[in-house]
Amino acid sequence: MTSRNAPGDPSGNARDSRWSDLGRPPLNTSALRRALLRPDGLWTSLTVVPATGSTNSDLAVRAGEGLAEGAVLIAEEQTAGRGRLDRAWSAPPRSGLFFSVLLRPGPGVPVERWGWLPLLAGVAAATGLSRAAGVDMSLKWPNDLLVTVGGEERKAGGILAERAGGDAVVVGIGINVSLRADELPVPTAGSLALADAVSTDRDPLLRAVLRSLEQWYGDWRAAGGDPVVSRVQAAYAAGCATLGRTVRAELPGDRAVTGEAVALDGDGRLVLTLANGERQAVGAGDIVHLRPAG
Template identity: 55%
Template sequence: MASPFTDLDRPPLSPRSLERALVTPGALWSRIDVRAETASTNADVAAAAVKGDPEGLVVVAEQQTAGRGRRDRQWTSPARAGLTLSVLLRPGRADAERNWPTLQTGAFAWLPLLAGVALREAVERVAEVDASLKWPNDLLVDGGKCAGILAEAIGDAVVIGIGLNVSTRAEELPETTGLPATSLRVAGAAVTDRDPLLRALLRGLASWYAGWREAGGDAEMSGLLAAYRRGCATIGRQVRVLLPAGETLTGEATDVDGDGRLVVRTADGEQHRVSAGDVLHVR
């Protein structure tokens, strides 16, 4: 394996400094595991969830060899060019110390949207670029896809995977069938240092998650619904939605509701509430 210091624009992350900063008394994060290479951080954390590991595990890969997004699409990135991580949360388990109740699985649908809110805030604050969210799981910068989010429920646990293109050069970006891929570097970000980006993301994710758990999974009460609506580029757009069963829905995306569903008004005026699907912004 090549030395992680061969590309000085892409220094390796420091597990020790990340642990010191993020694994503190009372913090959500219990362990930061930085791996030089792994097939899939989501698969690694899913295995830990099945084994019974507690909430708060974070696995970060400097290079991922078999990453995937929604519908099993491949997610690729050069070594240390992006942030590739997965976290273990257990919203289906009560936490007496924090006074968090057990949440029903119906509330879990908010977790990828919650991660999107935290990611958008971290990118805007640290990288100083304008970012928006494409329902349900993409971060857009300059009209291109800069990050993707994948959440998987495993019993009382949810594994959230995030892949963010940070210092990826234009010629390294993958070909896509939908929106063009981009990176913070290509978008002219003020900061492409992954360390402060990762710290801001994990702190924001922990903060939003705590508020959501304290509100019993109520996205409106916790402020999560309003934050998502503010950052969502899909609301107000004409969209074409490919539904899981293969049907297509076309209309105006008018809202995201309290259950995290996209509300689409078709030409006949009927409102459809979409809980899962691939969305294309028509204009």
């Protein structure tokens, strides 16, 4: 089989070809739809695009146009992917899973409980990937997915939840799957491959994450968003690498506090015990792990 943009094509467009890296085949859209779209299920549509700026931005626009809950948008490559605090997220084409889902949790879930959605998505992604990839995943509050590479914690994924107007929330998930050491954007990054995953086949990995997310979201919504009844709070705490550690919380307004991360409160905030014994709940900001747990 030949391609206009085959490897070695002097046009410089080889990276745009579905055959440019045979070790990173494209996702099988039709198989994913057969596996995930069911009349009684959460997922209502599934679209795979070769490249886009940001799946979150694209899906937010469609949410405003009345797109039904359960839409899944996946990009083989994101050219302007965003993490928290508008940080860039980039990776080679087909080297990871870059997707967003549209959720409409109301009216059964009070708006004040929607802040649990990124934490719920973290639990779902970590549990799904642990089963499908055979990799021990942990969570860094509030939305990082961690793996262990060479005895060190590395960030292999992240989650970004954004209101999309009205009752819509777009949840974006990015996961580094097959990135090699020389492709990592920063030294603290990692991938499933570098964590010795038993599989880097993206199709079953994506199915596992979306099925896990469907289950956790369904239980959470059935419980009216209650994090205790739905077990989301307990599951997040059990898998959270931040709890039990001394951390520095870099807060909005160029402020920072240091303390031991001791709990998650009912709103999903990280509770710190400061040096003076006071407790402070942190709802936004960057968390820096200063020492290992225990």
